[in-house]
């Protein structure tokens with residue numbers, strides 16, 4: 001299949017009308033091998049190898065993802081991520097200490113326990129999450145390159161935090177209804193401040209659309225005992241991708257996904273069976289199947305000039321100069 | 335782009351340039367080939383890379399082999415690895431042992447590799463759950479300061495008191511009985527006598543010892559009460575309940591760090607296994623406490639077989655109960671937390687026989703015991 005794909009591509013840039021897709025070539029068996037080696041080294045090192053394991057995993061996934069005949073590259077290192085790892089581990093430890101200190105108070109004074117819980121929740125939602133989302137994204141983006149051109153994040157935490165707090169407030173006051181707007185605007189902020197060299201990313205999704213998609217999805221998944229779930233996931237993916245645009249300074253075009261409910265159902269259903277019958281050990285294979293389905297479905301605009309993207313001066317240096325970017329790199333979905 | 339060509343990217347733009355390469359000692363010479371007007375005489379663009387400063391990355395099919403050079407902007411070449419094996423071999427040699435192991439995994443994982451991997455995962459998980467995590471947990475639990483331990487004990491005793499009303503008179507008598515024995519070291523003994531049919535006794539962290547009326551009914555001689563209390567005191571002295579909390583926390587804490595975002599579903603499975611393991615460690619604690627109790631009886635000049643008599647009695651009751659379906663569910667709590675096996679009793683019997691204890695009568699203990707056995711007035 002790869003040969004056929006490669007023959008269709010030409011060296012010279014020509015504004016052809018051929019359709020272009022992102023390609024993912026990851027293999028379950030290779031992924032499995034990497035995970036096993038990671039697992040062994042992590043266990044042997046009592047968990048300290050974890051950041052290096054994460055770097056290896058990303059390097060693999062990035063390197064198996066192809067755009068216009070060239071692969072992505074992840075330049076992050078375990079050493080950089082180690083700091084973030086230590087900090088998040090410290091938070092987990094802090095939580096446990098707080099938890100056990102307060103549990104001893106529970107019977108005598110239940111209020112103390114609730115106060116500790118609320119303080120922790122407030123700290124998580126108002127401090128830890130926005131911090132982790134912002135700097136995690138910044139780190140990942142600034143360590144990703146394609147054809148030697150680096151991704152580049154121009155957001156600043158202050159303006160991000162302002163936006164985040166505003167929509168978090170709305171979410172809390174509306175008893176959760178506002179979370180669709182929070183999620184949409186977070187993606188909008190992150191994407192609109194991200195560029196691949198001179199190529200600019202943006203996101204034009206509307207919170208109202210997401211809210212309706214989610215409402216319908218929850219409702220239908222519930223009354224169909226979960227059988228609607230694959231379609232729901234498909235709809236969410238469509239929302240994320242189809243409202244994402246790229247622009248080369250002259251024209252702005254949207255990405256498009258061809259993912260169908262049927263494909264989503266097939267992959268999810270088989271994944272479910274694989275996980276059940278392997279007691280979870282088929283996890284690497286199911287993960288690769290999902291990545292393949294999602295990434296291969298993304299069509300990129302064919303009239304953008306991918307051969308003349310310019311490196312932005314200082315894109316990489318700026319990121320390394322910023323210590324904060326290295327600190328937190330946690331896998332969170334916005 | 336054609337997959338069998340070499341492409342050079344200068345790190346300034348994404349424009350691909352066709353290239354050729356040559357390996358000259360420690361250097362990689364890259365010539366740019368201009369397709370339109372390539373002439374032999376004309377000087378071609380040339381880049382010379384020091385091989386020791388190059389980094390490489392390859393996909394599983396080796397269709398895309400990428401070599402990076404320099405800090406920023408990074409230059410790179412991209413080629414089909416299977417067409418230039420000498421270059422691939424060169425960079426594989428350059429990588430450290432661990433990195434080249436990763437590369438080999440990426441290039442080709444076979445069925446038997448996966449099988450070996452699964453076996454390694456299962457074995458190491460077992461080793462981890464069985465030995466490493468409990469060890470770490472017990473060491474961690476020893477770091478807990480005493481006042482926190484006493485707090486924890488207070489909380490669990492308060493929870494236990496939901497089973498029935500606390501009998502403060504008998505609690506005081508029980509305390510007197512225990513003071514006579516002086517079994518607990520390092521802690522102030524706090525004795526609780528609970529009016530409940532539950533057949534159980536337990537030790538909470540920080541020197542709290544709880545005895546239920548239900549188990550008191552089963553006891554018919556003061557030396558059996560000494561055996562029971564010596565057993566519970568051994569739990570206190572060896573900080574068993576704190577260690578057990580430590581074991582479960584460490585299993586959870588370290589497992590969640592290791593599996594992290596790697597495997598959600600198998601994490602749950604491992605946790606289940608850790609729970610089962612917890613039971614076997616609990617059994618180990620029980621055996622230890624039984625053995626200590628026998629030694630204590632011996633030291634006090636009491637017959638160690640009182641321990642076996644107590645266990646026998648509880649075991650018979652259990653058999654009786656399993657024939658009678660009518661017994662309430664919490665009737666035999668002691669047996670759930672203190673499972674009795676034939677093996678356990680036999681071991682104890684042979685150990686106690688070796689002690690050759692000369693038993694004496696303890697009038698003070700006996701009279702305190704009789705006070706405790708009196709029907710309480712509500």
Ligand SMILES: [Zn+2]
Nearest residue numbers: 565620623672
């Ligand atoms: Zn016990």
